[in-house]
Amino acid sequence: MNRDPGLRQRLQEMVPFDWSLLRHIGSEPVPYHLKKWWFCLGGTVLYLFIIQVVTGIALTFYYVPSPDEAYASVAAITREVRFGWFIRSLHKWSAQFMIVAVILHMLRVYFTGAYRRPRQLNWCIGFLLLGTTMTFGFTGYSLVYEQLSFWGATVATNLAEAVPLVGPLLAYFLRGGAEVGENTLTRFYILHIGVLPTVAALLVGLHILLVRLHGVTELHFEGETVREDERHFAFWPEHGTTELMIGVLLMYLLTLTALIFPAGLGAPADPTVTPLHIKPEWYFYFNFRLLKLTSLRLSVVLTLAAGAVAFLWPFIEEWLSRRLKFPDALSVLLGTLAFLSFLVLTVWEAFAG
């Protein structure tokens, strides 16, 4: 009589994977500074991304991506669907939180020099993730199909048109025609729920893989005495529980924000009526201000140039250090100036009306 092999063995037979590897991966030693929450912003972004995916799928059940029905379907989600307003508000606010977390995470990485050799490629991936996140925000905002989203899309595609060489083609591709219209909404929808999530998932996967392969950057603060056996701790359960606690706190904050500031709805899109104020989302304010200060073409060129420098900064800095003995402090100074410029332009645009 054959003995029943048991559920565990059956599973092992069906999925011939060495599960002990998970334990090995999970027990990856991480540096002691990760005990502090402000070093956990990378995990925060991942957590918010997961919320985006879950709430986004829920919204997809009710959203209709056609100019005639998009606004009405968002109105129905907000006013009629049970808990629709809450899911929509969570989606909106987690997107905002995500952009904030990405920026804070990048600040920390930049100023602690965690982008330097051998992690240059991961900085580039992180930068692409920032761009993806902002594009997520922009396309999502446009799907609401209210006045501001329609006119925001019009301005943004005009900006895209001003990109040297590929601009007109890019704008035509985004709009699905010469003007923002029926095809634009469909294209933004496909980008928002199909292309961007795939790109983001791949980049996140690659980003984490590289972090795992390189290990987390070791930071040693002057004057801090840490015993050798305390310099590292296991990813699981120590760091995992810290991340979980942050997740719970984030969920609490998100719920509170969604309750106090639920996602609203402006007037429906009307291509014949230009609103008094056309504003993109806040994270594009810097670019909008630059546009007003210069010209459409120059602002786009400046933004692209700044983006390219930031994207390739680990390599540029390395090259400068090698050739000109570029001091570390200068990197900090340049980063500070660049970020302060971003802040000033953003606040300026907010108050400029």
Place this chain on the structure above:
Amino acid sequence: MSLTVKRYVVAALSFLFLLALLLVAYQESRRFRQEAGLEPVVTVANRGCVDCHRKDGPALVMEWEFSRHAQLGVGCVDCHTAEKGDLDGWTHEGVLISALVTPKDCARCHAREHEEFSGSHHARAGEILASLDNVLAEKAAGMPGNIADAVNGCWQCHGSIVRFKRDLQGQILRVGKEAKPVIDPDTWPNSGMGRLNPDGSKGSCHACHSRHAFQASLSRSPENCGKCHMGPDHPQIEIYNESKHGIAFYANRGRMNLDKVGEWVLGRDYSAAPTCATCHISSYMTPQGVYTANSHDVGERISWTLRPVVSTKLNMVVYEDGFKEDFPDTRPLPTIGDLVETLEKVVENERLVSRKVSRRVARIVSWEDRRKVMKGACLNCHNDTYVDNFYKQFDDLVVLYNEKFAKPAQALMDELVADGILNSNAPFEHDVQWTFYELWHHEGRRARHGASMMGPDYTHWHGMYEVAKHFYVKFLPEVIEAAAAKGPAMKQKYEDRVKRLLGRDEHVWQKGLSPQEAEALRKMYEERYNQ
């Protein structure tokens, strides 16, 4: 650079970033509140006025803050600014302003509305200052040196001629260190619809769009029109309240969308009931889409005039300069391109005078066209047959009043004047003149207006019943009484005249009903009241 220093840099930049986000959020929320109308936009030009008048007249500022103007950043100076040379202008806190905001001022932004209004009956409401009504208020109810009845009564609806106090040299009196002009208190404050303003404009937008909140819901509400369209001589608001339309409005006020910003279209934005504005000036849906009438020419859809002794259908002639003139259907119409001598009333030296102006005809709107536009509103709820039958009922009532009472009474009055019994310069000397005036001006209008707006009680008991009763028991005896004062021959002439009139088919009923009618009447009372 040490890692500790870098840590502080990150902390400082993160703090600044979050601070920037808070600032952006604050500003965004402020802008949202402004756009949603929850917060006024006070521009630099208006900041001083608002700050100071908030202490001086806080409720006034609060009302403005509540207005759509405030949401759009249109403030005190934008409306109250005066031009150099304006009689009512003075420099206040360094800015040339005027207390009096006229349609000409409003036209700086609302040009279309101003143009429509300027050609309307409303803009000419002040021309009543030379009418019998004004004689009654200034002479009959007033006394030399005191025309308070006209000032407080007629002029507050019809409008005053805004005048200034002047010195012995005829110069406008100015007081205070800012040399503020002194307006004749008999003529201001005044929110009359046809106010005659020092800048030559006619009217007062404030009559319907009460300052400083300029609430759409207020001007769309029937009560707003009811300030003037009420009382014994034109009780439109009472008739409306009595009508099915009025009943539906008051029962469904909450569903009327009266606060709607922008266009307010019957059949799209609301459906529960029509208000005065709905039928006379607002937009409505048609099978072809929105009829964007929304005209500030309040008489555009009126096909009968129900105001004079005898009603007539009204055609409208529009001249090339935009001047509009009603042509009763008894007056031959010109053709397009004709040069017509028109009579226009204007203020010269603070007095209303008539001026003849030759104008070329640009467009003719027949009474049928005007009625068609009115019917367009009706058709949002009723079908063609219903609307046509209503107009048949209404037309018949006006014809009945005209033919049975108004025309014979007018003919008798004309004869009395021709025979020298009545002095046309003394319009209220004899009882018959008072009775005749009330017959058409009060009772006759009530009957006609009652029928025009589906008010059964005003049509009959307050209208035709009173017309008939006073025609038979007051007017006709007073005609003979006035004639008798002139001598027996005249008395005899008018007795015969009245006898002939009462011998007409429509009056012979007075001599008695037929036996069948009398029996039916007796039986009805017996069955109904057991008497």
